Amino acid sequence: LNQSTITYDTLVRAGVKTESAFVPEKEGANHSESPPFAKGSRGINIMPDTYLDGKDFGPEKYDLLVIPGGAKGADTMSKNSIVQKLVRDYLEADKLVGMICAGSLAALASGLPKQPLTSHPSVKAQLEDQYDYSEEPVVVSGNLITSRGPGTAFPFAFTLVERLCGPEKRTEVFKPMVFPPGTPF
Numbered sequence: 702l703n704q705s706t707i708t709y710d711t712l713v714r715a716g717v718k719t720e721s722a723f724v725p726e727k728e729g730a731n732h733s734e735s736p737p738f739a740k741g742s743r744g745i746n747i748m749p750d751t752y753l754d755g756k757d758f759g760p761e762k763y764d765l766l767v768i769p770g771g772a773k774g775a776d777t778m779s780k781n782s783i784v785q786k787l788v789r790d791y792l793e794a795d796k797l798v799g800m801i802c803a804g805s806l807a808a809l810a811s812g813l814p815k816q817p818l819t820s821h822p823s824v825k826a827q828l829e830d831q832y833d834y835s836e837e838p839v840v841v842s843g844n845l846i847t848s849r850g851p852g853t854a855f856p857f858a859f860t861l862v863e864r865l866c867g868p869e870k871r872t873e874v875f876k877p878m879v880f881p882p883g884t885p886f
Contacts, residue, residue: 704801704854705769706747711858714874715866717765722753724778742771755783760794764865770802770821770850779806788813792844797864801848801857808832808845818847838886856886 705721712719723736738746751757758766766787768778778784788811791798800807805820809831817833819840828834838853839846839860846864848857863871 703851704771704804704848704857705767707854708767708769708799708801708858708861711855711862711874712765712865714878715862715870717862717865718763720751720758720763721747721749722751722758723749724753724774724781724784726777728781728783739774742773753781753783755786758787760787760791760796763796765797765799765861766791767799767801767861768804768807770804772803772823775803775806775824778804779810785811795844797844797846797861799846799848799857799861801854802850805847808847813845816842816845818842818845819849820847821850855880859886 709719709721723739736749736752739749740746760766768784768788769775784807788798788807792813800818800820802821803824805818805828806824808818809828815832817835817840818828819835819837820828825834836849839848839856841860841864846857846860848854848860859871859875862874
């Protein structure tokens, strides 16, 4: 879940309009109430901003779609037909798609063509035959940016900031976050 919160926070610090969406296990449910807490794999609860739907999250409204990790959540998201369509729509519209940890399973479920990517080691076997699998912390393949897991969340987030806002904004956001000297990202 920290992949999601670190990415969200870093994008907000860069001035990017950011919105999180709850993806329910069952598609087509009525969403007249506020979304429930999303429970991370380690039991941490996060309150999403809204429910996911196909019409309010398209590439005409946003420049970036991020699919976070977490075993159960990544499985739910990658199997969701709205998520799959959004992944394809964003890439077809020349917009950015980020996937981190087991969230990279969405590349396979969305039918993305063979290209470089990475993921959490726990889902490597599901991806390595279909893609040019890498164990680099962050892999950029055109507009698809993938990363490995909780320990690579900051390099992933800063790569997204740089792609969206430029290297100057990345530096501007990085400095006040007070990383130790010599931090390699």
